[in-house]
Amino acid sequence: MNSHQPELRAAVRRLGRRHFLTLTAAAAALAFATELPAAGAASVPELDARKITENPFTLGLASGDPLPDSVVLWTRLAPRPLEPDSGLPEKRVVVTWELAHDEMFLRPVRGGTVTAHPEFDHTLHVEVPGLDPDRPYYYRFRTGAWASPTGRTRTAPAADTAKSQLKLAAVACQAYHHGYYTPYRHLAGEDLDLVVHLGDYLYEYAVDSAGGARGYTDRLLPAHFDREAMTLADYRLRYALYKSDPDLAAAHAAHPFVVTWDDHETENNYAGGRSENNDPPEEFLLRRAGAYRAYWENQPLRAPQRPRGPDMRLYRRLTFGRLAQFDILDTRQYRSERAYGGGWHKSGPESEAASRTMTGETQERWLLDGWKGSGATWNVVPQQVTFARRRDVPTADFKLSMDAWDGYPAARKRFLDGAEAAGVQNLMVLDGDAHVGYGFDLKKDFDDPDSRTVATEISTTSVSSGKDGADKPANFDSLVQANPHLKFYNGRRGYTVITLGTDRARADFRTVSEVTRPGGTLTTAASFVTEAGRPGLIPA
Template identity: 70%
Template sequence: MTITAHPTQHSPELRAAARHIGRRRFLTLTGAAAALAFAVDLPAAGTASAATLDARRISADPFTLGVASGDPLPDSVLLWSRLAPAPFQPDGGMPALRVAVQWELAHDEGFTSVARRGTALAYPEFNHSVRVEVTGLDSGRVYYYRFRTGTWISGTGRTRTAPAPTAAPSALTLAAVSCQAYADGYFTPYRHLARDDVDIVLHLGDYLYEYAVNSVGGYRNYTDRTLPALFNRETLTLEDYRLRYALFKSDPDLRAAHAQHPFVVTWDDHETENNYAGDTPENSVPPEEFLLRRAAAYRAYWENQPLRLPQRPTGPDMRLYRRLHWGRLAQFDILDTRQYRSNQAYGDGSQIPGPEIDDPARTMTGAAQERWLLDGWRDSTALWNVVPQQVTFSQRKFDLTEPSRLSMDAWDGYRASRRRVLDGARAAGVDNLMVLTGDVHVGYAFDIKENFDDPASATLGTEIVATSVASGRDGVDRPATYDTYMKANPHLRFFNGRRGYVTVALGQQRARADFRTVPYVTRPGAPVSTAASFVTEVGAQGLTPA
């Protein structure tokens, strides 16, 4: 399958057809919409590939992109891999035939005590990705898994199930990561994270970047390899997005982290296009045409992430927000703040805002997701209510003068929406609220205030912002804006500009956040250290240095 037509190169006929595809009429990638979007028909799995490949014909290792698991439930785990003996080719080096893949889930790393085994099919329509929802498992325990096809066996992955719904575990340790621009540096933080003892990893967006990557890998500056020219363009088509995931997953440190820990993923903008909002693109492309691109991006995201079947996209729509539990210790409400939001007010950068940011008709989450979140809080019996999401939730002034500039792409540009969420948390009696955020390529720690302009107002929760894995290149410990931001935002407790990740240990009495950073990513092998640690107590929200 060769796909070369980019939206900027589409014929007038294709542009006209795209404008006539309404958002709700664009129901599936299995018919005419797919033909328009990708110049190829993409049927449902199995309808175009009745023949099955004899896997003994696969002559090179097909598990080049590793293994992964995700969204752990008390009795179930989701296992993922993809067959790609030639990952930098559009078809991954696989014929357009389905392939039988055996899988095993065991109690031990040596697979002497196998808990479950079976066979799954890898379909060419889904780029030979494989996902297995294993059920009937014991709660709260570690498992090991692997895949096999033909004579090839994948690396071993390690995963775990969540505790039983009625269990009250004493602790949960999570890691939060975000923003991994391949061209900005090596994914060294993942190497350290793979060695950490954490229960789950929450990826808060920008797993992928749509920008071109040159032959030397940008700031990786390869001298021992040359990347194909097909990466040196912006991602626009399904083929582009699939290939870009292959490039990112070729990083050994990312593969190591996936193999060692179950991931819970949500996207931000760059998995599709910078700063898009709902069906509004960054630039002046017609919304109907942009939805074709969004459909390609969403499909490739699902194909390449450890997500369950309810998250499978339908055309340009994908239900990514969802809820997970860790016994009665924690409830995770994973948000999608891209797909349903109103367009940014006053542009998508840092602006002195006007009254539009307080318009109650504008939304960050969409009405349905907002109701789902508030209803979930009302029904929650968890000690900790954790909200993994994408963009900075707390107020963040950029100036000491008034009025100050604010980010129109973050919750500051949707203040009425944020007010409804905070009022809903208070009405639901959520005492221990923690928001986890990515996006901004720095580490922040915020107290979430009832009134951000009044430092003496009640603290309603805490926000922990994970810095980037690589985006922004090496960074610095103390950014040039440090003094201004700390003075302009009294509720900001920590600000650091290095790369890394954050771990959060949730306990019955308190939570502790450790900001883990590396001194450089533009060359491999950086050590990791803890830049700062903070705690917040159960029933007494507010961050204090540990």
């Protein structure tokens, strides 16, 4: 059942012999504990919620993964979010939840009580069933004397209905220490059906006492943030820091999120079980188990996504009536090692090997099979890294990013050929990672600019990673010249609003003036459309 049993057995043996990394045996055991204790003797005692004397809803709330009849609601109890125990004892806490048609909760729809377990760091995931399709709902939590803020969410349209429009925002890459989450402040005010997060929700890197580029002068962040996250406890604390940001909390309260991760939620540039610096696999997999568990705990994800040790099924499919099918990929957990050690490198036999995979075989089959059954107008693939061929220079000695799909061209070809064989309509690939906005036409043959455009790619810029950025990055001219299928390139921070309609899709690349100081202003840097049945981006 667990593909990593040999490594984990080795890890347990090593744990007995030496104290590696900063992982203690107890932390490792916790990272692998996926089941709650049975009710009764083994269960921790219940905390009398009336004894919670500080607001436990400091990290706001969230909702996600909308189905036609269900959404998942999330919160985490943390009276002192930046302290290791979040200010709560090792006890269960009973929490009430409510969901209503209206913001005042005058027309209640569903409600109940759930238990926040210390084993899951007092996070809650409520999968609400029996809802009506394609409508907004409002929700909140209560415990003791405390009530959470109110969140708004929305169900998906029913499978067989012809919804005429779906409006989403794509976001990625939110290094806390690179700036304020001003793009989220603006995004919270947009009229959207959902937000799709394409990874790097969290960075494992150290955050100094001033919050890095945020340059706090009114507070000091605790010293435990000023080192790289390695253990489950570290990652949990890091999520608390990120989620304590009011702009991020406002975005979650305003819209349901559909999330997938990239590398930094675990470690920069890891590939499958291989860490950036080639640590022994059993050490890295323990770290990965802690990172994955903290990710699940802190996102509005359903039970099937709950990790088992270092394994977590994050890829999944969501449909929005007949208008759109979303195949949300995980290109980190199962990918082949990076060719030529990663970075920018000339393409060659190592990167071009037919055996190389981005998704692993099982996920690839799931994707290709899923497309065969799709009758959706738009087939959207939210995933992590740049999909199109991207030469760095227009000359013949160009290099490609071995970390993106350019380092896995055989896998890209199977993807595009599979889409064509399945006859999918209007393929749109979404990603982040690059910390710039790109709009690409995806070509049948990237070496032939006259070859057919088979799909479009929207790469959303970062929310904050890379600090303020610039409209025209230093390599603007050479990248545009080297890649005739690159239709848009901008290096500021922001997000992308994508409106899927029955006849066309539209992408509005929103950027902000700055993130290293609060209050950056919003601009739409460019807008493109792609018509149904005619792939390719056209300036709107």
